[in-house]
Amino acid sequence: MQISEGITTYVAGSLVDKAMNELKYLCCYKSYVDDFEKEKPSLSATRNTVLKDIKDAEDKNKNQIEDDVQLWLDIAKGLIQEETKEKKKWFGLVTNCFWQYKRGKELEGKTQRIRQLIVERNNFTHIACSTESPDIKFYSSQNFMHFENTKLKFKQLKEACRLKDGKKFMIGLYGLGGTGKTTMAIEVGKEVVALKDFDKVIFSVVSKDPNLKKIRENIANQLGLPIDEKMGESKQAQSLWKRIFEGRENILIILDDMWKELTLQDIGIPPGYHDKGCCVVLLTTRQTTVCRDMGCHDNIKLEVLNEKDAMYLFLFYAGINIDGSSNDFEDVVASIVKECGGLPIAIVAMARALKSRSLNDLKDALVRLQNYVPTYSANEELKEAYNSLKLSYDYLKNEKAKNLFLLCSLFPEDYEIPIELLTRIAIGLGLCGDANKYFIARSEFTPIKNELIDSCLLLKSRNEIVKMHDLVREVALWIGKEQVQVGMDSNTTLDENIQYSS
Structure with missing residues (x-):
């Protein structure tokens, strides 16, 4: 009988302890929220350090982030973005006790996870590695x-x-x-x-x-x-x-x-x-x-192209066949090519802008080319190229593509621009709609970027990387001289009414 009473007392005590242990998640809910919020800044600072290490690794041609590091970054980001202000209520009036108990228990586990992540950061042997060099x-x-x-x-x-x-x-x-x-x-x-x-x-x-x-x-x-x-x-x-x-x-x-x-x-x-x-x-x-x-x-x-080769290049990229066409058509094309100064990059950009256009469209483009008066102090031999590239810019159908073109000129000469980075900057500057609807904004970026690539104003460098030809970048800076300013150091004083600056 005494043994039975002892067992009953032990079981009852264990149940009470367990109940009290679970009840703390409801009664002390605010303390779990506070503990979680106190740990988040430390995790955020640690994550920023990892991101800086990744940037340093990229500067050393180590572009492949290690799998365990990427997983760590994703988990840390999710915890940092965790929202704790919201409370669920019954009928919008009384706090939902079951939800509060469950949420308190969850936050305790996530607080412990934050502490584990900060410790795990010190166990990384490598942040990133070099990808195989392209042939x-x-x-x-x-x-x-x-x-x-x-x-x-x-x-x-x-x-x-x-x-x-x-x-x-x-x-x-x-x-x-x-x-x-x-x-x-x-x-x-x-x-x-x-x-x-x-x-x-x-x-x-x-x-x-x-x-x-x-x-x-x-x-x-x-x-x-x-x-x-x-x-x-x-x-x-x-x-x-x-x-x-x-x-x-x-x-x-x-x-x-x-x-x-x-x-x-x-x-x-x-x-x-x-x-x-x-x-x-x-x-x-x-x-x-x-x-x-x-x-x-x-x-x-390496000389510029002669008239015959320049004509062939233009017709190839413009998708135009002049066989059987009127002499007017051939003459206009020849005049446009001449205005491009025989430079392949200018000819291709102009051809892409006028692809499958009518004779009247080509005549209008020729008039505009012949009447451009550059104010940029370019080499005399390059003025035709500047004019033709400027007209290619003018022919962009999407105003957002024009803004993205100017934005790309902020990167250093010959810089390989990660598409992911360019996407985030474009979204942040409002070029892709509502930034709060991130995935929708990302989808709007792709056609804007592709319009520049299709116009040869932006070049595919390698997978998920684009770049600007140095001559195109010079033209972009010339076009955006009232809106764009590139600073070489932090001491640069920005001009007034500058839209984009680096």
């Missing part, structure tokens, strides 16, 4: 065309790059912006690899304000060379130099869009022939002085 074929254009006056230049460039003369290891390709220097250099790279002259062809953009560290890391990444982040730049350059010098490979390095002389040793490039390999450098530039300053052994100039 030179990746950069090539599917629509690359050989024209009469470029065939010879292409052959000259290819022969200059081939390993027939042990004394030539610096090659220069120069010409006006928009003549197709980058495209030709890449196509030559493809061919010399196919001919087994080179084991590897590496492509790296230099730009007006070269970042030697980024160029070095880009080349090292394509060579599969891990760069120690703790090394100084000099040590990194030495490491890259040693990899190329002792790699027993024939390597062609394309340094695209150079504006001034660079010391290759500072990057880590050993040009010349080594014991069992060589390193040949092909640079592209707008200025022949760069070729001279860099000591190029062969300097090849």
Whole structure:
């Protein structure tokens, strides 16, 4: 009998303890809310640190976020966005006790989860890793065309790059912006690899304000060379130099869009022939002085297209067939092409803008081209290109696409713009409707972006990445000179009535 009473007392006590333990979620609901809200700022700060680490990794060409890090970010974001102000009521009057009990218990678990996440952050061994370097074929254009006056230049460039003369290891390709220097250099790279002259062809953009560290890391990444982040730049350059010098490979390095002389040793490039390999450098530039300053052994100039080739290029992209057409039609097309200055980038942009248009539309476009008076202090040879690209901008049907075009010019020259980043900025600036309806806004961004790509005013760089041709960016800054201001540092004083600034 005493044993039975003891068991009954124990069970009853356990039930009371359990009931009281569960009741606390109802009675102390506010304390669970407060605890949760106190932990959220710490998680938010930790998440911001992780995002900063990811940005630093991207600057080092480590673009692939580790799966466990991405999962951590998603869970942390969900907890940070958790709303605790709402209370459910019966008939809109009295607090729903069952809901409050359940919600209090849930918040206790989420508070513990926040603390776990902050601890887990310290267990990340890697934030991001380098994706596999794209082959030179990746950069090539599917629509690359050989024209009469470029065939010879292409052959000259290819022969200059081939390993027939042990004394030539610096090659220069120069010409006006928009003549197709980058495209030709890449196509030559493809061919010399196919001919087994080179084991590897590496492509790296230099730009007006070269970042030697980024160029070095880009080349090292394509060579599969891990760069120690703790090394100084000099040590990194030495490491890259040693990899190329002792790699027993024939390597062609394309340094695209150079504006001034660079010391290759500072990057880590050993040009010349080594014991069992060589390193040949092909640079592209707008200025022949760069070729001279860099000591190029062969300097090849890429000219603008002649009238016949320019006509063919325009008709191809405009989807126009002039066979059997009136002389007026052919004459108008020829005049439009002439106004484009023979520059392929301007011709293609103009052709896309006038695709499948009527003769009257083409005549109107010609009148506008002939009557543009640029105020931009451009090189005299580039005024036609500026005018034609400006008209391509004018022909954009969507006003939001025009705003996005100006917005893209804020990014640095040759910058590879992540579409995700551009989407978020566009939504934030109200270019895609109501930002509160995020998924709807995202869907509205795609046709705006595609209109710029279809007009050749924005280029696909690689998966989920776009960029602006440097000449197009210059035109965008010229067009938006009253609305757009690019600042190089935080001390820049913004002009009045500026719509977009960086």
